[in-house]
Amino acid sequence: MRTFKDRVREVVAAIPRGQVMTYGEVARRAGHPNAARAVGAIMKSNFDPAIPCHRVVGATSLGGYNRGLDLKRKRLQEEGYAGV
DNA sequence: CAGCTGACTGTAC
DNA sequence: TGTACAGCCAGCT
Numbered sequence: 001m002r003t004f005k006d007r008v009r010e011v012v013a014a015i016p017r018g019q020v021m022t023y024g025e026v027a028r029r030a031g032h033p034n035a036a037r038a039v040g041a042i043m044k045s046n047f048d049p050a051i052p053c054h055r056v057v058g059a060t061s062l063g064g065y066n067r068g069l070d071l072k073r074k075r076l077q078e079e080g081y082a083g084v
Numbered sequence: 085c086a087g088c089t090g091a092c093t094g095t096a097c
Numbered sequence: 098t099g100t101a102c103a104g105c106c107a108g109c110t
Binding site for chain 2 (some may be wrong): 053
């Protein structure tokens with residue numbers, strides 16, 4: 001039984017380079033439209049380098065990053081994200 | 085098993 | 098335009 005967490009990890013890992021997704025979008029893609037908070041809580045606990053959690057941003061803010069928000073911004077800019 | 089926590093989101097002032 | 102409040106869900110203790 002894949003938990004919501006596992007699906008979120010898959011969804012985030014499937015985000016193409018240069019593109020970002022909001023917590024709400026990820027939650028929706030994972031099957032839970034209103035579980036944006038749960039997504040954030042999961043990302044926080046997830047230190048797997050295979051998960052580009054820096055591509056997950058908030059709808060009104062950048063959100064956060066377990067390895068340093070500065071690194072997140074840097075990566076997004078390098079990938080071509082103009083939302084910074 | 086029940087309660088608390090959190091990288092959210094949308095609405096209201 | 099910016100800040101504050103309430104509602105929402107799953108994971109973890």
